[in-house]
Amino acid sequence: MKIKVCVGSNCTMMGADGILDSLENLKETILTKPGVNPAFTLDVEIVRCVGECKKKKNVSPVVVVDDVIYRNASREEIMSIVLDKAFDHIMTK
Amino acid sequence: MKESYNDIINIRRMVFADIARIAYDDLDLKKLGDDTYRLIPGEKAYYREDVFRERAVIAERLRLALGLDARTAAESGPISEGIENVDVDTRVYTPPLVAVIKIACEACPTKTVFITDNCRKCLAHPCKNVCPKNAVTIEKHGAVIDQAKCIKCGRCKNECPYHAIVEYDRPCAASCGVDAIKSDYLGRAEIDADKCVACGNCIQECPFGAISDKSEIYQLIKAIKSGNEVYDIIATSFAGQFGALTTPEQIFAGIRQLGIKEVVEVGLGADLTTLNEAKEFIEEVPEKEPFMGTSCCYSWKLMVQKKYPEVNDYISESSTPMVYTSHHIKKNNPNSKVVFIGPCVSKKLEALQEHVKEYVDFVITFEELMGMFVAKEIEPSEIEVEDKITDASVTGRGYAVGGGVANAVVARIHEVKPDMVVKTECAEGLAECVKMMKLAKLGLKNGMLLEGMACEYGCIGGPGTIVTSSRAKKSVADFAKASPFASPADNDNIDPEQKPR
Structure with a gap:
């Protein structure tokens, strides 16, 4: 799974660092536990302004998960997307 | 934050x-x-x-x-x-x-111990049995505390096998170190x-x-727009505050795009504070003063003034880094305006004091600066810059993190008197500062250098910050390492006449 977190001015102001922190925290805690799908990988990339906020007002923070754009992203939303994928082999059964 | x-x-x-x-x-x-x-x-x-x-x-x-x-x-x-x-x-x-x-x-309730609906109305009811004020009764749906009798000792809370009893204070009061x-x-x-x-x-x-x-x-923005020459002095904790991909140099460039003429690190003034505090410590402690407190955090200083006036003289007489840095600018540019940008609310109050207000015209926080970047649609991370920032020494830049001030002063003392043994103690958070000062007043910190920081983790934990303290700590350390001056004494931006001998 590839996550891009925008750290442009708008997104930093509206909490991009909080999202980065919660993803790092997941990597160090729940994702180290047994039961994670062995095929799952998490690659978090910090990116410059992706330009969403210039197209439309009030969309920050912006996070891109496997090429899907999440506007007004919240840490809980992004964390749950990550965990659903990391444990998908258990969930689907 | x-x-x-x-x-x-x-x-x-x-x-x-x-x-x-x-x-x-x-x-x-x-x-x-x-x-x-x-x-x-x-x-x-x-x-x-x-x-x-x-x-x-x-x-x-x-x-x-x-x-x-x-x-x-x-x-x-x-x-x-x-x-x-x-x-x-x-x-x-x-x-x-x-x-x-x-x-x-x-209007949250003030400090209270109360029983939640997790109470099972158990037969053992240890909550009732351990209460030294007989304030717990077992009613129809469970145990109840008579708040008029309760002395908030917390014994019932510790005994309950269902964790059904909670103790809390209103968050504002719990966070206040001076009971205000x-x-x-x-x-x-x-x-x-x-x-x-x-x-x-x-x-x-x-x-x-x-x-x-x-x-x-x-x-501040109106002052810039009316054509004043506005200089920004930026607190040592600024590194890393404006996004994970924004370098300190890009932050400076972004600030200039806001209409600010020039930006100077407050670390420059911190170097002067270090030099002066080291000199003062060597000369005064323990012969003339039993201990010395650092002088850079205004809330810490104000707390000592208000709560422990009898030992107020033992806080270093050195000016704060903000004041020294502003001096440095106003000396050469007497008609300019100076804005301090930092993580700090108490600097806003310090800047209203006599002998400070003529040097510092405005104080804003990093969060407020971020608002200015957003309003002007400035993306600091996209600005191309080549010039390195070279205003402050390694230890001056370290002021931003708890323990950094004491560390800087001790390092300087050892440059002058290599054999001198200096014991230090650092308090982070106002409540810890109060505790440390209470003991100091009783004579239990004699001979020591006491660093007081009203915020946990030091300035990087200040209320006007944008990123988490752990992130900021790393950025500050990296930026400190990049300084060309190992010692504040080497800082050639400071007029030699200003440096104490």
């Missing part, structure tokens, strides 16, 4: 960006009411029980951001009331700088101005966002 309080932080920052936009675009302040609809659109409540209250609260936040006082429900008239008084390009706000927005305060939060006649929080040292911790901790400081972001 309390990073898990997303919505509160975002509301606060949106207000700064909005006021900055109004100032830059020369919009009519009389139409400020429109902004409450822009910031809180629609008719569905998102933050509170109804949209009207959300708008009323944001209106008071906008007024505070302009430097006005927060009003109670009895006082609130039109949002633009008195607004002409702050539509200027010089400092106008007056204390109190930290205040409760009464219409946002939920009292209640008004409606049970809402009220700040005791005689005790408050403007550290800003309660601003960060209130889960309803009901405490705020005043801002002078509007007047």
